Amino acid sequence: MRLHIAHGRLIDPANGVDGRHDLFVADGRVVAVDAAPDGFHADRVLDASGLAVLPGLIDLSARVTQPAAGASAASTAFAPAELRAALAGGVTRLVMPPDPDGALDEPGKVESLMRHTEAGQPRIHPLGAMTVGLAGETLTEMGLLARAGCIAYAQGEHGIADTRVLWGAMRYASGLGHTLWLRPQDPWLARGAVAASGAYAERLGLEGLPPQAETVALHTIFELQRATGARVHLTRLSTAAGLALLRAAKREGLPVTADVSAHHLHLTDVDIGFFDTNFHVQPPLRGQRDRDAIHAALAEGLVDALCSDHTPVNSQGKAAPFPLSAPGATALELLLSLTLKWVRDRRQPLIEALARVTSGPGAVLNAITADAAQAGQLGVGAPADVCLADLDAEWLVMPAALQSRSAASPFAGMMLPGRVRATVVGGQLAWETSV
Amino acid sequence: MLNPQLDRRGELIHLLTTEGLPRRHVERLLDTARALAAGEPPLATPRPVFLSLPADDLDRDAYAQAATRLSLLPVVLDAQEADPQAGDALAQTVSRLEPGVLVLRHAASGAAHCAAAHAAPGLRILNAGDGVHADPVPALARVQAMLDIKQDLTHLAVTLVGDIRHSCVARSLIHAMTTLGVPDVRVAAPRTLLPESLPQLGVRACATLQEGLQDADVVIVLPLNMEAISGALLPSAREYAQAYGVTLATLAAAKPDALLLPSGPLTPGVEVDGDVAASLPSIEAQLAGLEQQLRLAALSVLAGDTP
DSSP: OOEEEESOEEEEGGGTEEEEOOEEEETTEEEEESSOOTTOOOSEEEEOTTOEEEEOEEESOBOOBOOGGGOOGGGOOBOHHHHHHHHHTTEEEEEEOOOTTSOOOSHHHHHHHHTTOOTTSOEEEEEEESBGGGOSSSBOOHHHHHHHTOOEEEOTTSOOSOHHHHHHHHHHHHHHTOEEEEOOOOTTTTTTOOEESSHHHHHHTOOEEOTHHHHHHHHHHHHHHHHHOOEEEEOOOOOHHHHHHHHHHHHHTOSEEEEEEHHHHHOOGGGGTTTOGGGOOSSOOOOHHHHHHHHHHHHHTSSOEEEOOBOOOOHHHHSSOGGGSOOOBOOGGGHHHHHHHHHHHHTOOHHHHHHTTTHHHHHHHHTTOGGGTTTTOOSTTSBOOEEEEEEEEEEEOOGGGSSSSOOOOTTTTOEEEEEEEEEEETTEEEEEOOO | OOOTTBOTTSOBSOBOOSTTOOHHHHHHHHHHHHHHHTTOOOOSSOOEEEEESOTTOHHHHHHHHHHHHTTOEEEEOOGGGGOTTSTTHHHHHHHHOOSEEEEEEESSTTHHHHHHHHOOTTEEEEEEEETTTBOHHHHHHHHHHHHHHHSOOTTOEEEEESOOTTOHHHHHHHHHHHHTTOSEEEEESOGGGSOTTHHHHTOEEESSHHHHHTTOSEEEEOOOOGGGSOTTTOSOHHHHHHHHOBOHHHHTTSOTTOEEEESSOOOBTTTBOHHHHHTOHHHHHHHHHHHHHHHHHHHHHHHHTOO
């Protein structure tokens, strides 16, 4: 399909573009900006008057398989509702962390899952399991998993207890030129924790996760990186102290990138209020100083990307006492709005903020997989993944009206800025709303 | 953010915690307990009082007796109906109960708030202990004992000794005391058994038992449940007793008329020595009576407010 996206405000952070420009798309790629190439005849003209034309958003952490309650390792499949949620949120490319109930720990599982990818869906980059069954003992066949489609290797939410296995994983991955995708958390310090340690958790009688759970793990990861040279992406950093360690590691030149979640950019532990399980996420929401540090690190580019940490949880999972409730929240459809809320609340330059959900994560992926070349930008030759959004719209987050099957969101009932009007993936119009 | 134990008019609809409980409601519960002890007539309208407490818990019988005395109808919920580990089982259970009062003891902090959030219309929740979060009734009974014996709380120095971190009664007691204006609340315990947020709770941590007891008007001793405490937090009861066991000698640092209140069953030789333990039966009996009065008061207030 040949598309002409006309009259829009093109914002392309990677190329420093923010202005009125038309976009011309053919064969799934951007073929021209401003002036149509010779002989170009559009099959469809999208009138983007009053809309921003952005690179499709890239989400470095979104779970889009069937919710765990109804899935088994053998039947892991994409959940259509979550893929629609991605498109409704303008997300055209996402990284899928391992599902503890169906971790991709052998090539057949990856091939089976990736057979279900179709045109018009967001582009999905699965993370393979770093160890078999995420048990933290035996390394997976990283080379074969990569051939099947995995872009990096992760250990899930609980970290890795055996440092020797992590050391081995780093040496092995480094030898193959692969990347580890780690959420830094010491599993022993995290045992039983459901809230960030501190005054609020103590008042509620909730077991607290100390910031040292993150910093101890980071010290280990960085030390092993020095020894092995392995490339690591750190996902969902949550503490000021952890970000300070990241700064030192980057300054030292370690091959490391990082993301933070939109929940941690906007919320703190006191938002849990009276045990509101919609605020039960992993890692737990932390304090004001941590949130300020996350904002500062994201603003200066120390952190490469803002992710949604989309984790669908059904209503049964949330209708439980806080420590027994399932952690997670639906967020794919909110990622653009939460980015714009950051722009508004913290007076961030719009183009810089949008870079954290487009070119920033695009660069992270581009460095580790050839499938993500020119991801997150709209220069000539780039994949035609586009998000058309009304940046001035305000909307009320009503969980029942979201595409995701999960209604759990800490932002439910809140007015948020920005609304996606259309999403284009690979030159195909994949989502469109007339509202 | 609305306080879930109050309705929009600020009236008490659930008793979940003493934190954020307005002073007038604390005083109303204490006054109602006194009035019921003096022989006030029981309620006329019979409503069910659902009891979700472990079968071997003596408090279940105590609540059943209190309900009967108020002409309410005690109904024991079997364990299956309130399986503490089964995800949304609690929410399912409370959403099906008829109007009345649910007395709930649960292993998870926040369970009472969860029950209140999912309660069927007209069902009131009385928190009889949720994890280590809150247990208002025994806490209020100890406040009542202080009032009965010391009359005025606003000049007292009160010291809690023991495992504050894992004590729902201690948290509720601290909130109730600070609400009623106790000016000096201190705690003494090994550092691993203290919450991190003591200053925010209006509480001062003391480095030693001696410092904690110095000139104290009231000493509240918390039971030590070694089975519930990780070995990473405390090596042994023997070690604890050596540093924090309350003895007649350590009590000499407190005021001569200091009131010693156990916050639960104490083991001679651990939290207190044998001599101190020998002095406890009379105050324990008094506290048992006050707790029963507070159970009556809480049931009466909650059932009375039921539409």
